[in-house]
Structure formats: structure tokens, C-alpha cells
Amino acid sequence: MSNDLFNIFDNIFGGHDVYSNGHQISHSQQNIFGGEDIYSGGHQVGHTESNIQGGQDMYSNGHNIGHTESNMLGGQNIYDHGHQIGYTEHNIFGGEDIYSDGHLIAQTQNMGNGQTILSYSDPLAHINSYQMPTFILDK
Numbered sequence: 001m002s003n004d005l006f007n008i009f010d011n012i013f014g015g016h017d018v019y020s021n022g023h024q025i026s027h028s029q030q031n032i033f034g035g036e037d038i039y040s041g042g043h044q045v046g047h048t049e050s051n052i053q054g055g056q057d058m059y060s061n062g063h064n065i066g067h068t069e070s071n072m073l074g075g076q077n078i079y080d081h082g083h084q085i086g087y088t089e090h091n092i093f094g095g096e097d098i099y100s101d102g103h104l105i106a107q108t109q110n111m112g113n114g115q116t117i118l119s120y121s122d123p124l125a126h127i128n129s130y131q132m133p134t135f136i137l138d139k
Contacts, residue, residue, distance in 0.1 A: 005104065005105065005106065005107065006018055006019065006020050006025075006098075006105065006106035006107075007019045007020075007106070007107060008095070008106055008107065008108040009108075010095075010108075011027065011028075011029070013027075013028075013029035013030065014029060014030035014036075015027065015028030015029040015030055015036045015037075015038075016028050016036070016108065018106075025040060026038055026039060026040040026045070027039045027040075031047055031048075031049075033047070033048075033049035033050065034049060034050030035047060035048030035049045035050060035056050035057075036048050045060060046058065046059055046060040046061075046065075047059050051067055051068075051069075053067070053068075053069035053070065054069060054070035055067055055068030055069045055070060055076050055077075056068050056076075065080070066078065066079055066080040066081065066085075067079050068088075071087055071088075071089075073087065073088075073089040073090070074089065074090050075087060075088035075089040075090060075096055076088045076096075078098075078100075085100060086098060086099055086100035086101075086105070087099055091107060091108075095107060095108030096108045
């Protein structure tokens with residue numbers, strides 16, 4: 001894995017857009033299971049579902065590949081087949097910092113959906129769905 005930091009932004013579909021080096025690598029949107037359907041290159045590559053531990057079960061090609069559980073940091077512990085591989089904690093941007101092996105590997109940012117709105121050929125036609133960013137300054 002490279003040392004590049006992933007940036008994850010909320011989108012208008014109730015999911016997230018994931019970027020690395022300024023390029024979008026995946027997109028997700030809410031599903032009926034309390035999670036998200038995940039797409040890359042226009043194809044569905046996985047999905048998540050709510051679980052009883054206050055987190056999400058993660059699936060790829062119909063197989064469970066891991067899950068998350070709530071932790072005492074207000075975030076989630078991330079597990080792969082029963083072994084903890086990372087965790088998240090809240091950041092001042094209203095999102096989460098994601099760590100693996102003690103290193104920050106990704107940041108989610110609730111920066112509104114301005115980036116999604118601007119990606120449309122006619123952004124002004126979608127201005128009514130614009131969501132302002134949320135900042136949490138009291139940590």
C-alpha cells in the first residue's frame with residue numbers, strides 16, 4: 001500500500017466519494033440494509049449492512065470480509081475475520097480519521113456536497129440539493 005492519504009467526502013446520495021491523489025476511486029450510496037452500496041469504475045464492488053455491534057458488516061462479491069464495532073473514542077474499531085486491523089475517531093471536520101497500524105490512512109470530511117454539485121454539467125440546476133459543511137470545533 002502506498003503512503004497516500006485517502007480523502008472521503010459525503011455525497012448527495014447518502015454515501016461517500018473516495019479520492020486518492022485527486023482522483024475519484026469509488027462512490028457509494030445508501031442501501032435498504034442500513035449501509036451503503038459501493039461502486040468503482042461504474043460497477044458494484046461491495047456493500048455494507050448495519051450490525052448489532054453498532055457498526056457495519058462489509059461484503060464483497062457476496063462474502064463477508066469484515067465488520068466494524070463502536071469504540072470508546074466515539075468511532076469504530078475495524079475487524080477482518082476477528083482481528084482488529086484499524087480504528088476510527090472523530091475529527092474537527094465532522095468526519096472520522098481512519099488509522100491502521102497506528103498510521104492515519106484516510107480522513108472523512110463532512111464538507112457538504114459542493115464537490116458533487118460542481119461535477120454536474122449544469123451545477124445551478126442542482127443548487128437546491130446543496131448541503132453546507134458541518135464543522136465540530138469542540139472535541
